[in-house]
Amino acid sequence: MSFKNYISKLVFCNGISNSFKTFTALIINSKRYSSRFKKNTLDLNNNETFVYHLKSGKNKFKFYLRTFKGDIDIFYEVFWRKTYDRHLSFLKKEPVIIVDLGAHIGMTSVYLALKYPHSKIYAIEASSENFELLKVNTEAFKNITCIHAAAYFEDGMINFGNNELSYNQMISENGDPVKALSIETLMRTHDLSHIDLIKIDIEGGETELLSRNNSWLKLVDHTIIEIHTPYTPSDLRDDIQPYGFEIKSEKDSVLFAAKK
Known part of the structure; x- marks a missing residue:
């Protein structure tokens, strides 16, 4: 340094x-x-x-x-x-509903809660160990709701996690079973008709989430997404363009897309 x-x-x-x-x-x-x-x-x-x-x-x-x-x-x-600030600068107004997929132990959710105190934030994390810290780290923020599940293209159960750094947990045959939650079910369960901003950092799970059963994208205005090999910006563009999205900024592996 x-x-x-x-x-x-x-x-x-x-x-x-x-x-x-x-x-x-x-x-x-x-x-x-x-x-x-x-x-x-x-x-x-x-x-x-x-x-x-x-x-x-x-x-x-x-x-x-x-x-x-x-x-x-x-x-x-x-x-x-402040890795997300460049992307958040494209927002014209404070988002009402924010979904944080891959919330880890709550850093991004808390950062967004501080920046947008009137927003309602849904923090979804699959790792059981991470989720316990997510709950205590966000307890001072009444506008954050924590959900223990893996964001997925369909509901069910998947195996998740392995002996990696805490932010590298992912779907794995040798992982622990955890509930898989589709975005449609998330929105229906919490009575959401619209998502202003969705942040996606799910360690490769974006490939299936965004390419299969992805009609929920029509109900989203903005997304910040960290992509992982082999998923590429071109793949992302192909998956979200049919729903009116345009990639506005790209820094390292983090991209911001918004409705045209």
């Missing part, structure tokens, strides 16, 4: 920490994680977890992050690097 980025991270950690203890823990545990990650010595069975007391504007909240499972990486990606 360059000296400039290091200073930027220090300033960020100081600004978001609600106590000196949290600031210190963020710095120390970030270093502990990155050091082992670079040496490829992470123990993915190590569930060491710290609670960080955070603030944003007038909001105070707590976040539970596992030190050695990749949670810290996603925390910095969402809150420090």
Whole structure:
């Protein structure tokens, strides 16, 4: 990391920490994680977890992050690097209904709740371990509803998860059984007639979600999606164009599409 980025991270950690203890823990545990990650010595069975007391504007909240499972990486990606801000800048007004597919432990849902306090957010996460942290990390935000399920093209049961970093959990023959939930059922269950923004980061599951039984896309206005090989921007364009979508921005593997 360059000296400039290091200073930027220090300033960020100081600004978001609600106590000196949290600031210190963020710095120390970030270093502990990155050091082992670079040496490829992470123990993915190590569930060491710290609670960080955070603030944003007038909001105070707590976040539970596992030190050695990749949670810290996603925390910095969402809150420090603000990976979604470029895409969100295309929104003309605050979204009313937001769906977060692949909510992990709640970083994106909380970020969106802070940015859009009047939105209703549905956070869907398949991993049982991640879901337990998702619930406690979002409990201060009454506009977030947590749902334990895997977003899929049809309802049923699938096997999900393996011994990877916490944000790399995916559909797997060797995973644990979890409920599969279609977008149609999600909308019907929660009486949703329209989705203003749907964020999709489901580790390759987007291939089937967006190409099969995808008529629900006609009820969505905007999507932020992280795509994974072998799914390509061209594949995404082919799947969503019939429903009036146009890709507006692309950064790394994250794309933003909106209705024309």
